[in-house]
């Protein structure tokens with residue numbers, strides 16, 4: 001027996017004393033896919049032009065750590081590396097700007113599934129599902145700060161057609177991979193300073209969404225999500241797709257709501273929103289991120305809020321109705337490590353939640369024993385969770401503990417450092 005097996009076996013006994021079955025917790029964890037966001041690998045650049053840069057749209061990657069992916073092949077290789085260090089089978093979350101159009105320049109309103117065939121083939125070869133996003137930023141038609149709510153009919157139509165193309169691409173991905181693709185709509189639209197007319201852009205955005213979703217697609221292949229935001233760089237005073245707007249739209253039109261953990265007031269948390277939203281919408285998409293003071297998209301750490309999100313999903317039995325995606329982009333550290341750290345943390349948070357004696361805690365709460373509830377929650381924090389996590393990693397043939405970092409360093413030396 002290895003040390004990891006020995007400590008696991010002791011840990012299962014400790015959990016059993018609390019009525020928790022560690023074996024079934026890890027079996028459950030293996031069924032929870034996390035959608036890895038491709039855009040951590042190249043600072044949200046995409047491959048539309050050889051030197052595409054992120055411009056506008058209120059999202060900004062900062063840092064200049066060497067070695068970012070310059071081509072789709074490099075990005076896939078980096079994702080392969082990260083996924084080899086993350087236990088379990090996961091998904092890929094792709095943006096439209098990652099299309100592979102060869103020598104041809106294809107406008108975003110004319111994208112077709114074929115421009116993503118290499119991504120789809122790659123996902124298929126490792127049994128992965130895919131999720132998709134329209135890219136309503138880094139484009140001259142987004143320079144004014146408005147896209148789907150733009151007052152100009154021509155510009156608005158361009159973005160509507162982009163969104164329609166993206167849904168068809170999402171459906172093709174879902175059909176090819178045998179797992180529904182969540183196609184997300186996030187637009188940066190808003191004003192830096194206080195607007196006079198808050199109403200007209202929202203009316204136009206609603207009409208645009210109605211038009212986009214008018215084509216019926218099989219939910220077995222494609223699911224639609226709308227993502228809200230509180231403010232962004234350059235949209236500090238007004239965001240068209242606010243939380244109320246997107247929640248209202250999702251409820252009224254049977255769409256998924258995307259909750260991004262960086263898109264609310266700093267003291268407002270999405271963990272508290274999940275059970276409310278899922279009372280009124282069928283399914284949600286999460287963009288798990290970490291805001292530091294603002295929507296700064298830092299790498300996800302095992303924070304109290306990350307744990308609270310996972311606890312809500314597990315306690316509420318919401319995993320079947322929740323699509324967990326990540327959304328951060330740190331360009332100041334090794335990007336493969338950024339994926340690995342954030343995804344492993346998401347999984348750790350889920351495992352911690354699955355190792356909780358929820359029934360016992362609920363019983364205490366119902367009986368008014370708040371003393372016992374607090375005492376047990378605090379004692380759970382020092383249970384031998386790490387032994388279960390390490391064992392899970394070993395079972396899934398990925399490095400336990402910090403050993404994955406050696407792999408990343410080697411990859412950096414051999415592959416990333418050769419990129420200029």
Ligand code: RNT
Pocket residue numbers: 039044058059095133186227229260287295327
């Ligand atoms: C921006 C949104 C959006 C993007 C990605 C790249 O604030 O969170 O989801 O981060 O689509």
Ligand code: ZN
Pocket residue numbers: 186227260287327
């Ligand atoms: Zn997001």
